[in-house]
Amino acid sequence: MKKNDLTRIILLITSLLMLVIGFVMSKSNIEILILGILAIISLVVLDRQASDIVKLSKNNPKVKTFRFLNMFTLLIVVLCFILALSSSDNQVSITEDNKILIIGLMSAFMMTFANSSPKIPFNRYLGLRLPWTIRDEETWKIAHRLIGYLSFPIAIIMFIMSFFFDGNIVGIVGILTWVIIPSIHSYIFYYKRLKGLN
Template sequence: MNKNYSVLELIVCILSLIVLICGFLAPNTNTTSTIVGILIFILLIIFHVYTPKIAGLSADNPKVKTMRRMNVLSMVLVAICFGIMNWSSELPFVKDNQSFMEFTIIIAVIIGIGNVAPKFPFNRYMGLRLPWTIRDEKTWKIAHHILGYLTFPIVIIILIGGLLVDTEEFAKWGIIAWVAIPSLYSCYYYYMRISGKK
């Protein structure tokens, strides 16, 4: 394996591990949130710079441009989310409408990811990374196309349910369904494929 690529994988792995440890084990303070936000931002910058290498494509490939656009969107959303978390108590409008703003961000994330998911090139860093999707390109494509097809039905269900019943519950179960359906179907597809039935 290319030495630079090994170093890149090691850096990404270490930063991701620190983010997980801070997120789940460290005390929930503004300092912890700031550290997590900065580390996520660094990871996104690494992905942005090394997108062609991650995707195994040339820098001018349309799929690389799609991944980079998604990365920029992720950076903006991370900045907004951590801004709301850290300064909501100091901004009256944000404090009074925090639930609505969180709901809006969730919808924006689902639409943004779902819209570009079918265009994601086969890679190990961005997208629906599961043991079976990163092993087989056809399984990867199936999973991401289903993710894309489900986006607007899921968004409509979340919007209707959130407005009429419970915003938090519908958002939570909507996201779970949105990720679980393509994950489970692609697992079934991969099993059938390696069994020689596809």
């Protein structure tokens, strides 16, 4: 069995276990612990197999970007895990008491991702993974370049708006805007490119 096949099997099993546990178990510390461990396992596997996944040498700067974002995501998962365990309802939710902290963390994540987004190598595991972005490398590049451009303004607007509006609405609108605009733009690009190739 190839290393890449084993990586896919491990990631598929951990993802399925996370889904099943998320739907079946009641909200408890045990569920959060299991989900956190499975997420960490997935991210560690991705990190260890980074150069094989993106089909580039270990010293390639794009592999370093992939590994950096993967480790950054691992840090965010661990932070969410700690926040969930420390909250009374075992969830990471935005309340009036913590909305500046949560929106601030979301904004920091977006800005960090923005800086590295255009450098993410074409892959199926990390980045804006949509049917059209994982089929065409040029579409992938367009989508991630646009994410890079949008991230700073959206993150700053989100943070400022969190002082005046409900944190949940600010967070949802900010994340949806951050994802939907590059998704639609990259789909239009892919569709036009596909028509041009036929």
